[in-house]
Amino acid sequence: MGRFLLRRFISSIPVIIGILALVFALARMIPGDPCRAALGERATDEICDAYNERYGLNDPIYVQFGIYIKDIASGDLGESFRFGVPVTDLLIQRLPTTIELAGAALFIAVIVGVPLGIISGYRHNSKTDVATMIGANIGVAMPVFWLGLMLQYIFAVFLRDTPLALPPSGKLDAGLIPVPFYEMWHLPVNGLTEFLSEFTLMNALVTFQWEVFSSAFLHLILPAVALATIPMAIVARMTRSSLLDVLGLDYIRTARAKGLRERTVVLKHALRNAMLPVVTIIGLSFGLLLGGAILTETIFNLAGVGKTLFDAITSRDYTVVQGFTLVVAVSFVIVNLLVDLLYTYLDPRVRVS
């Protein structure tokens, strides 16, 4: 087990180095001069020379790469051209929004997708099964930006004066400013406490700001549902096909033959094995969620990683593009590593072999 973990961990190191190199190369290949992009009309040749000298842009490319690696190792992702603040500060502000959104979406995908998959796998070819699979096929095919816009229309316009009406964009009602927990509890302000306080729902919950909590919760529903649809459909399909496979195995027949209740057979014996591939799929959909977050955040006007990254690309804010892409890719690698570890933990066969 320990050897497996170590091997798996070591094998992700070249990938992370590759990601660093690719992100560095992509950022250097973006057309346009970083000095002119940063300074705009103020950029004269002399100023740009000084600028390039100061940021090391005149150095040979391998020296630049070395400095870039050294900076990253010390947690320095550079400074945003557009906002004039360190990229890490932007990450502290924006990452929690995306984690909250992706977390909520994953939660919806799992609590809806898994039971639907179980029902349609168990009642194979029944009306419920056919309906679920048609729904899942449509769910996978829906463009997330279209679904988002349609949900906005349905819940903010069509159902406007009903109790089902939901806010179509933003993170909180206008004018509502949440008090961070560190202020309320007189804790020191540092990167970590600031980062944690940006989780609006959690911050409101632990500090009993119910108005903020309900507003944040209502604002989160539509984007989370939009983002959840594709993973939900994938999870439902995977659960169904995996359960179908397991239900045909001999040990299930044995379990039934010795007179166990059907409920126990399906939910305890079959499901435990059927969930293994589902865990992998859930982990893999993390990448899908991050990609979808770019579109969802743009539509629902949420200042998360996706929207910041997209804005940075369109406004040529290279350091932000570089830093955010790096963080997203590395966290994707880490999540995949964790999924592998979880899989090993759940499946004794992998552990033994």
Next chain:
Amino acid sequence: MSDHQEEQPPENMEASDEIRDHVLIDLSGGDVSATTTGGLWRTAGREIIRKKSAIVGLALLSVLMILAIFAPVIAPYPPNEVLFDEGVAPRDPPCVHLLGCDPDTPQHILGIDGNGRDYFSRLVYGSRISLIAAFAAVLFAVFWGTLIGLLSGFFGGWTDNVLMRIMDVLLSFPSLLLAIAVVTVLGPGLINAILAIAIVTIPQYARIVRSSVLSIREQEYVSADRALGVSRWRILAHRIFPNTLTPLIVLATLGVATAVLEIASLSFLGLGVQPPTPEWGSMLAAERNQVFTAPHLVFFAGLMIMWNVLGFNLLGDGLRDAIDPRLGK
């Protein structure tokens, strides 16, 4: 190595060819070798016709194909013609004479877009862009992916290691994010969006081809070829490549669906197809702020994207079940 083999005297060549044919005939009965491909596809064709989902997928795609091919006949107006001279206003609601719309107003069955163009005509022409772009992206990705997968799986060693680590790096980015990054480097536009999506999906094809190659490489008929002194390139081209096609075609069909979605997503973000070209994603983006007042302009473009994706997904699922029932249910 292969050159050395080809320098053998001609009579030996003939002899080995003859033996090889015998070996192949013997093996073809039990294994799915290149010689039985026709039979496999015939069986697959029969199976597909039995699968309801594949039939629905084919039907959905046939409608789109007809729209794309006969666009000039089906669309009542050219896609970029501004119709303000005909007395229309921006975002006029749909007007269908048969459904009771005033016969004096010109008929626009899905209404007018924000720039005074017939929305239905633009949707019809949009099917051309969507289909062509998605096919182009997948073909490009399949070509390079197959090449990389074949080389990697067949030669193994450091070739395999280097190529697969590069593929791992590409796979460690969420695909839309990497596509956005690539388009940013190349600049927005249809061709660059196609390239970006192709680059992002190459690893999937490379991996599946590589894993097929690894299993086929160990089959007896390949060992037989090797023992008979057939050149490495000939084995690769005539024995291994044909046998990787089955999973590749399934993956490529499903890949077209993903490509349709991603091209639309890139265009929606303003990085793909540029206006005034009628493309569903960019049409949707142009009207997204009007979703509260003219939702039909957003609704139908998205519906067309979904139609296209659904068609390829259903067809891909059907193909997979027909060719190899073990691959999924």
